[in-house]
Amino acid sequence: MTIRTTDGDIAPPEDGYVLAHEHVHTDLKSVRDGGGRQATVAEIEETTLPKLERAAAAGVKLLIECTPPYVGYHPEAVHAVTTAAGIALVVATGLYKDEYQPDWAHRAKEAALAEWMEGALTEGWAGGWKAGFIKLAVTDQGVTDQERKVLRAAITASRSTGAPIAVHCPVGANALEYLDEMAAAGLDADRFLQVHAHAEDDFDIHLEVLRRGGWIEYDLIGSKRFTDDFFVKLIWRVLEAGFGDRLLLSQDVCGYLVDRDPPFDMREYAYLFTDFVPRLAVSGVGAGDRDRLLRANPGKFFSLRK
Numbered sequence: 584m585t586i587r588t589t590d591g592d593i594a595p596p597e598d599g600y601v602l603a604h605e606h607v608h609t610d611l612k613s614v615r616d617g618g619g620r621q622a623t624v625a626e627i628e629e630t631t632l633p634k635l636e637r638a639a640a641a642g643v644k645l646l647i648e649c650t651p652p653y654v655g656y657h658p659e660a661v662h663a664v665t666t667a668a669g670i671a672l673v674v675a676t677g678l679y680k681d682e683y684q685p686d687w688a689h690r691a692k693e694a695a696l697a698e699w700m701e702g703a704l705t706e707g708w709a710g711g712w713k714a715g716f717i718k719l720a721v722t723d724q725g726v727t728d729q730e731r732k733v734l735r736a737a738i739t740a741s742r743s744t745g746a747p748i749a750v751h752c753p754v755g756a757n758a759l760e761y762l763d764e765m766a767a768a769g770l771d772a773d774r775f776l777q778v779h780a781h782a783e784d785d786f787d788i789h790l791e792v793l794r795r796g797g798w799i800e801y802d803l804i805g806s807k808r809f810t811d812d813f814f815v816k817l818i819w820r821v822l823e824a825g826f827g828d829r830l831l832l833s834q835d836v837c838g839y840l841v842d843r844d845p846p847f848d849m850r851e852y853a854y855l856f857t858d859f860v861p862r863l864a865v866s867g868v869g870a871g872d873r874d875r876l877l878r879a880n881p882g883k884f885f886s887l888r889k
């Protein structure tokens with residue numbers, strides 16, 4: 584198994600932890616409205632390096648930066664900061680929701696988009712940084728034609744490179760539609776991750792994604808919106824249903840948010856390990872399962888299938 588980091592291909596970590604869904608740098612303003620801005624390395628370092636160092640001290644070995652191109656994508660700077668903290672990094676190719684995509688992507692044919700993603704995964708961007716996975720997003724109200732075109736391109740890129748596809752998909756019905764599209768194109772559901780799966784109220788849909796062979800992610804741990812208890816209960820339901828090998832956990836912390844005052848998330852990357860894991864342990868989730876959820880599972884999902 585090989586994970587494509589910004590420092591080259593590595594074997595999945597054999598100990599420590601993986602943060603499966605975080606952001607070091609993001610700009611949530613659409614490029615059409617002047618978004619896609621980038622802070623300097625020094626600015627990003629000031630707000631995120633101490634937090635990343637605390638995460639490294641808590642045992643984090645690898646961080647998956649889930650910011651796709653055109654929403655504050657800044658792999659060079661993120662690489663500089665995670666490297667300073669001693670954490671390996673995986674960055675994305677792919678595109679966020681329809682309304683955040685640049686005009687060229689709307690005009691581009693499916694094949695050209697697939698080629699663009701394949702190039703990022705195999706040859707890298709101008710700076711030499713290779714992407715290690717494909718990040719997509721679907722509009723809550725339903726998959727748009729543009730998003731379907733981008734998904735089909737991502738499927739082609741995943742088939743040729745073995746890269747995983749992580750999709751921002753808080754509405755479960757959209758996740759099932761993406762799985763249908765992948766099945767029709769002959770791509771194994773094992774390459775699909777439903778990001779923000781905790782936001783879907785109907786637990787049967789969580790199970791349906793898992794039964795079809797996909798992965799789900801509960802990734803807002805430590806936020807004000809959901810209590811730790813909410814996540815502990817959800818995790819137990821997945822473990823009891825026998826799908827503990829297809830669940831990822833993370834926090835979706837945005838280290839540096841362009842144009843926000845203050846330009847950072849108050850939350851800590853280390854919270855998952857300093858606060859949440861002890862609660863999980865007290866609830867009866869054993870060391871083997873904790874290791875699976877926080878190291879082995881993300882290591883497996885983010886490995887290229889070849």
Ligand SMILES: [Zn+2]
Binds near residue numbers: 604605606649835
């Ligand atoms: Zn996110």
